[in-house]
Amino acid sequence: MFGKLLKHDFIATGRVMGIVYGVFAAVALYLVGSVALSKELDSIGEMLGYIVLCLISFANFVVTAAVVMLNFQKSVYGDQGYLTFTLPVKSESVLFSKMFVSIFWYIAAFLAFLATARIALWSMGEMMGDEGLGLVEMLLGMVQEGLSVNVLIVYAVTYVIQFFFLVVTFTMIAYFAITVSNTRPFQKHYVLFTILFLAVVGIVVLKVMDIVTEYIHIGFNYSYVTEKLTFAVGTDAMVALAHIDIAAPIALILISVGLFFSTYILMKKKINIR
Amino acid sequence: MAGKPLLEIKNLRKSYGSHEVLKGITFDIPKGQIVGLLGPNGCGKSSMIKSIVGLINDYEGEILINGQAPGVESKKVVAYLPEKNYLPPWMTPKSAINYMADFYKNFDQEKALNMAQTFELNMKQKLKTMSKGQQEKLHLILVMCRKADLYVLDEPLGGVDVVARDFILETILKNHAENSTILLSTHLIYDIERILDRVIMIKGGTLAVNTQVEKIRENNSTVENLFREVFSNVW
Incomplete structure (x- = not known):
């Protein structure tokens, strides 16, 4: 089905x-x-x-x-x-x-x-x-300067993955905002509330992401000497020139999962179609 | 001795905020009957129907269809005709029939195509350009071409002329699956009285009447007269 x-x-x-x-x-x-x-x-x-x-x-x-x-x-x-x-x-x-x-x-x-x-x-x-x-x-x-092709590929894949999770998160924010706006207290002016919730949830997610990127440093550092990527946790990761962050994608996944289940529960329990 | 009821409703309650629209309704409907769900506007008919077909989930009490709560399994055997147009405006009769055939194994696609031809529907005409009558014909085809156990028809006669009402009733009677049950909500009692086996009347969110039409007739009355009697103080 x-x-x-x-x-x-x-x-x-x-x-x-x-x-x-x-x-x-x-x-x-x-x-x-x-x-x-x-x-x-x-x-x-x-x-x-x-x-x-x-x-x-x-x-x-x-x-x-x-x-x-x-x-x-x-x-x-x-x-x-x-x-x-x-x-x-x-x-x-x-x-x-x-x-x-x-x-x-x-x-x-x-x-x-x-x-x-x-x-x-x-x-x-x-x-x-x-x-x-x-x-x-x-x-x-100019783009490639100082980086091997392998690392460039890793970067490209990382950005594509980040784009993917951003898209998933944005979609879930939108679906969640629309769903909340269609619950009984907001149903009459759902267009207005969709815009409002979209903005509010969007700002909250951005703030969460700011905190995550500032305080949680998990990822891979590129070594110019060995031309290898090594897993890094902590502040060292932050100062590395070629750092591939995985904390942000993980945070986006968790936010998306949370929004998915919230939307699902509201959809199942709280929606009365007009 | 009648078998297990097709539809069981036990102490059904539903509120919108502080306003309680269904106040603990209990009844059951056996297989193979045509049941009129009657009551004035705002009495809770639509909320009850929406709960039965799975559109409302936050009710109290219990609803069982073939022994199962509304869900994926019950939706396979319940054919629902809402009061309003529920199809996207860009759909055509052809795409709507294909849609139903995709989701319902008990949808008879060939019968639907034949009915559309009989009803003179243009298979390529978009819904938004169809007349209200044509749209209602299409909705009726989509519902009545399912071999369902329970047909839930919400105001199928509303807003159409007397000839169309006869046509709709005839289509329902001719096409519903054998031994199936029809729950028909309406306020046009005169038009449907002749086809009903049982009537359920809802008044102010409570069950006012649940009886066989035969019994009403035995008392030298009619469904319409009983309706007037029950709801005389509503207006």
């Missing part, structure tokens, strides 16, 4: 997200084709294409948040909740499915953002020939 929930959540959110990615793919293909053929970026169409691509890349995160939150509100606590809550599935499956679909769209937004950056770099290389390639290599060299 979980697969069926996923399928229908993808259909529900995919109607809008499909249009966004359809436009993104069309503009990206036009740009790549155009630059590959002409080796130039001189037409108004191409310039506009770049602007549209960049705008979509940034706006995509906002659109994703809006689609995911609206889908959750409508399909769980709106009139469609009459259908969702009478399906022979567990409440936690409904929540998991929505969360999974949300994460998928955020990752897609992140990949679209990376694709835009990649297209920009590639276009630069194509247009400027050897000179452009040199510029790209110089930029990569």
